[in-house]
Structure formats: structure tokens, C-alpha cells
Amino acid sequence: MAGSKHISRRDFITMVTAGVGAVITAAVGLPAIAYLIEPALQSGSSKDAWVPLGKLDSFEVGKPALATFTRSKVNGWEKSVNSYGAFVLRKSETEVVVLSNVCTHLSCRVNWESDKKQYVCPCHDAHFNIDGKVVSGPPPRPLDVYQTKVDNGILSIHFVEG
Numbered sequence: 001m002a003g004s005k006h007i008s009r010r011d012f013i014t015m016v017t018a019g020v021g022a023v024i025t026a027a028v029g030l031p032a033i034a035y036l037i038e039p040a041l042q043s044g045s046s047k048d049a050w051v052p053l054g055k056l057d058s059f060e061v062g063k064p065a066l067a068t069f070t071r072s073k074v075n076g077w078e079k080s081v082n083s084y085g086a087f088v089l090r091k092s093e094t095e096v097v098v099l100s101n102v103c104t105h106l107s108c109r110v111n112w113e114s115d116k117k118q119y120v121c122p123c124h125d126a127h128f129n130i131d132g133k134v135v136s137g138p139p140p141r142p143l144d145v146y147q148t149k150v151d152n153g154i155l156s157i158h159f160v161e162g
């Protein structure tokens with residue numbers, strides 16, 4: 001027939017094979033690619049959360065106590081676990097203050113020295129009073145204060161990952 005195009009059986013089989021191959025490749029390959037790149041597209045764990053520190057009653061009134069906790073962070077395929085500390089100070093039966101143990105100068109960890117009644121930074125000998133205010137040394141500001149809440153007797157802090 002003039003003007004009509006005939007394809008050979010061989011060309012037809014080649015085209016069908018190529019089409020089926022493309023469909024199978026897409027069916028297997030796209031989920032595999034999605035699986036491989038999906039972690040890189042995740043935003044990771046939430047940067048802020050309420051972190052429980054323990055029963056409020058377990059902290060002695062008038063004496064700062066170090067509470068520690070860990071937070072895990074997912075960044076693509078990498079998961080890291082970081083340790084943090086906070087000083088819990090019950091000022092009375094009903095009033096509680098929680099201070100970061102990170103020095104506001106260059107981020108060393110401060111320690112409570114009960115004989116001096118001060119937090120002391122070992123790096124550059126900074127001193128903070130029991131409320132976290134700078135007494136001496138290079139820190140530009142007081143220790144950071146966490147927002148707190150008590151639910152069913154459990155003290156929690158609002159932690160924002162920096």
C-alpha cells in the first residue's frame with residue numbers, strides 16, 4: 001500500500017521489549033532512588049522540645065543540682081547524640097529555676113562549687129552567682145535560663161538546640 005508504513009516483526013519486538021524494559025526499570029529504579037535520597041531530604045529531629053529532667057521533689061530546695069540529658073539529631077544519613085546539662089535550683093517548694101551549664105563566654109561547662117556558692121567556669125575562671133549572674137570573669141551575660149513546666153510532678157525544660 002502506498003503511503004502506509006509497515007514495521008517488521010523484528011522492529012515490533014524490539015520496541016515492545018524496550019518499552020517493557022523501561023517500565024520495569026522505572027518500577028524498580030524510582031523507589032530505589034527515592035530510598036537513597038530520602039534521608040538527605042529529611043529536616044532531622046525537631047530543634048526544640050520539652051525535655052523531662054525528673055521528679056521535681058527529687059531536687060533539694062536551695063541547692064543547685066546538675067541534671068543531664070541527651071538529644072539525638074539526624075542530619076541526612078548521619079545521626080549524632082549529644083549530651084547536655086542543666087542546673088536545677090529549687091528556690092522554694094513551688095519555685096524552680098533551671099540554668100544552662102554552658103558558660104556564656106566560650107561555651108565551657110560550668111561547675112557548682114558549694115563552698116563558694118558560685119558556678120565556676122574552669123576555662124577562664126569565670127564566676128556566676130547562684131542565680132547565674134556574672135560575678136567575675138569575661139562572660140558577657142548571665143547563664144541562660146530554661147523555660148520550665150511541671151506536669152504530674154515531673155520537671156521539664158524547653159530545650160532549643162543551637
Ligand code: FES
Pocket residue numbers: 103104105106107108121122123124125126137138139
Ligand atoms: S569559657 Fe567560661 S570563662 Fe571562658
